[in-house]
Amino acid sequence: ERHAGCSCITASVDDIHFEHTIGVGKVVNIIAKVNRAFTSSMEVGILVTCEDLYTDRQWKVCHAFATFVARRTEAGKVQLKQVIAHTQMEQMEYSLAAERRRMRLIHAEIITDLLSSSTAQLGECQEYQDADGKRRFQEAIARKKIRLDRKYIISCKQTEVPLSVPWDPSNQMYLSYNNVSALKLMDNRNNWVLASEKNKVTNVCISVQGIAHWIFQHFAQL
Ligand SMILES: CC(=O)SCCNC(=O)CCNC(=O)[C@H](O)C(C)(C)COP(=O)(O)OP(=O)(O)OC[C@H]1O[C@@H](n2cnc3c(N)ncnc32)[C@H](O)[C@@H]1OP(=O)(O)O
Numbered sequence: 001e002r003h004a005g006c007s008c009i010t011a012s013v014d015d016i017h018f019e020h021t022i023g024v025g026k027v028v029n030i031i032a033k034v035n036r037a038f039t040s041s042m043e044v045g046i047l048v049t050c051e052d053l054y055t056d057r058q059w060k061v062c063h064a065f066a067t068f069v070a071r072r073t074e075a076g077k078v079q080l081k082q083v084i085a086h087t088q089m090e091q092m093e094y095s096l097a098a099e100r101r102r103m104r105l106i107h108a109e110i111i112t113d114l115l116s117s118s119t120a121q122l123g124e125c126q127e128y129q130d131a132d133g134k135r136r137f138q139e140a141i142a143r144k145k146i147r148l149d150r151k152y153i154i155s156c157k158q159t160e161v162p163l164s165v166p167w168d169p170s171n172q173m174y175l176s177y178n179n180v181s182a183l184k185l186m187d188n189r190n191n192w193v194l195a196s197e198k199n200k201v202t203n204v205c206i207s208v209q210g211i212a213h214w215i216f217q218h219f220a221q222l
Helices: 088-105 107-122 131-154 177-188 209-219
Strands: 008-013 027-037 041-052 057-070 193-198 201-205
Touching (some): 027 088, 057 088
Antiparallel strands (some): 027 041, 041 057, 193 201
């Protein structure tokens, strides 16, 4: 709200993973920072650390991301002022914030997609009490896949090459979720056709033009 200069509403909070417990008597430090402002929404990174005052030891407890939206005024949607990223770390968070936002906004779409593709993979291995149990099981699988994708993106090392972002030095540490999800989408398709095979290297192709085009386009950037 300090950044926005007006009242804001919590739109979403990403997955929260606790890496350590906090014992009684320890000091908890919470640092929250606006990573990036978009139009009326902004991503806030929240870092929780724990401190033992007797030993001076500090450790990370969790790192979460929340999105806050400036409340509409009578004039309509609020245009937030931009965040200026100064340090290399701030620039990295600034870039990654756009990618995380994209993941948030397509979350529902991904769940639907994973649900339809995971139905085929489940096979006969699970027995369900009822249809609701099966649906909850499938949703849990879909959520787990999304969590793993997020973990992968967050753990991306600076030296790893970004995949789908227009090449620009400021995007060096930018990893695209789109490539990961497109590859998974491709992997789930069953209409792959063997194109050639030589020295145990198999080339396969697929006739979904839109996706293939997308992949080639982005591979071309590497
Ligand atoms: C204690 C608590 O805080 S409890 C939580 C209380 N929070 C609530 O009750 C939120 C209820 N939801 C809402 O009021 C609305 O859905 C809002 C404010 C989140 C979105 O408002 P809408 O009128 O749909 O606005 P609109 O579609 O224009 O989206 C506004 C912005 O929110 C962003 N947004 C919308 N949904 C989400 C989401 N789930 N996650 C992240 N950002 C989102 C949009 O991307 C957009 O960003 P931009 O302006 O920077 O491009």
